[in-house]
Amino acid sequence: MKKFERIRKLNDLLRSPQGYTIIDLEAILEVGERTIRKDLEQIQRPPYNAVFANIYRGKERLYRYQEINFSLRLFEDNNDIREKLNEAINAIKQYDWTPQYQWLKICLFAIENGNIGDMGNVMSFENNANLEGVKHIGNLVDAITNKYPIKLTYKPYKAEEQRIYVHPYHLKQYNNRWFLIGYSEEKLAIHNYAIDRIVSIEHLSKKYIDTDIDFEDYFDDIIGVSVYDVQIEHIELLVNKDRYPYIKTKPLHGSQTHVRDKDTDDDICITIDVKPNRELISLLLSFGPDIQVVSPDNLRTAIREKVARLNSIYDGRNLD
Numbered sequence: 001m002k003k004f005e006r007i008r009k010l011n012d013l014l015r016s017p018q019g020y021t022i023i024d025l026e027a028i029l030e031v032g033e034r035t036i037r038k039d040l041e042q043i044q045r046p047p048y049n050a051v052f053a054n055i056y057r058g059k060e061r062l063y064r065y066q067e068i069n070f071s072l073r074l075f076e077d078n079n080d081i082r083e084k085l086n087e088a089i090n091a092i093k094q095y096d097w098t099p100q101y102q103w104l105k106i107c108l109f110a111i112e113n114g115n116i117g118d119m120g121n122v123m124s125f126e127n128n129a130n131l132e133g134v135k136h137i138g139n140l141v142d143a144i145t146n147k148y149p150i151k152l153t154y155k156p157y158k159a160e161e162q163r164i165y166v167h168p169y170h171l172k173q174y175n176n177r178w179f180l181i182g183y184s185e186e187k188l189a190i191h192n193y194a195i196d197r198i199v200s201i202e203h204l205s206k207k208y209i210d211t212d213i214d215f216e217d218y219f220d221d222i223i224g225v226s227v228y229d230v231q232i233e234h235i236e237l238l239v240n241k242d243r244y245p246y247i248k249t250k251p252l253h254g255s256q257t258h259v260r261d262k263d264t265d266d267d268i269c270i271t272i273d274v275k276p277n278r279e280l281i282s283l284l285l286s287f288g289p290d291i292q293v294v295s296p297d298n299l300r301t302a303i304r305e306k307v308a309r310l311n312s313i314y315d316g317r318n319l320d
Contacts, residue, residue: 006031010039011072019055019062048072133178133195140180140195143168147208153199161199166191167209170218172225174279179225181218183209192225223253224279232275236294238267243290252283267292281306 165185262269
């Protein structure tokens with residue numbers, strides 16, 4: 001019996017009014033005393049925080065929850081939901097785990113083996129607890145999976161609220177923000193909407209405009225979420241040798257290539273093939289003087305203008 005199933009069964013037993021001895025639990029769960037005691041200790045610690053009643057049968061301690069209506073949070077849902085959760089875990093486990101999804105495999109292993117409460121000591125994920133709009137993700141997922149259009153009340157940065165009719169297709173996270181990708185009736189094109197700018201969502205009963213876009217490939221030629229109707233550019237960059245190991249192990253883009261014959265004494269030459277967008281410019285600027293755009297000229301000019309504007313802001317100021 002896997003640990004997840006054992007803890008689930010132990011949780012059910014501990015809700016029984018009569019209680020069970022260690023020997024009883026050993027026999028029912030078919031494990032040894034040491035395992036039972038470790039399980040009992042674990043569920044008394046955060047995040048479970050179970051409290052046991054202080055009852056005995058003669059000299060033998062009986063184990064049950066102090067409040068028999070108590071249940072471990074992981075098992076509070078009804079049996080149907082638990083079964084669906086197990087089915088989902090088993091289905092997802094069939095995938096071939098590419099490196100970028102190994103974290104999900106670890107999480108599934110923890111859930112299946114009942115160690116989800118210890119995950120905070122094993123892994124941490126970037127998360128902005130104060131990000132507005134996350135409450136809409138459930139409704140957006142429902143609209144995407146059930147294929148119905150929605151009306152967004154949307155508040156762009158430095159602009160008035162707008163009413164936007166969208167046929168939602170995909171949700172994408174980038175730079176710790178979530179974006180809805182969908183067909184805009186106003187723009188007659190696919191557009192992205194930051195969910196932290198969404199004020200409200202209304203279900204529309206009109207016909208849904210579907211798409212045959214494969215979103216596994218849709219973002220292949222860009223950095224970020226902004227897909228413009230422009231050609232892919234072959235971008236040549238010089239990276240400071242001290243910074244290059246970081247970029248080598250965490251590439252700017254999947255197309256990143258090291259052009260060894262263009263290396264200099266101080267810099268490593270790399271190329272990427274992407275459609276230029278504002279996320280690309282922001283990413284390059286984030287490396288400061290450690291990355292220099294060699295070509296194309298239009299991107300080099302855009303970076304130069306941004307740097308010149310920064311210089312004009314800071315020139316003549318004492319920052320000490």
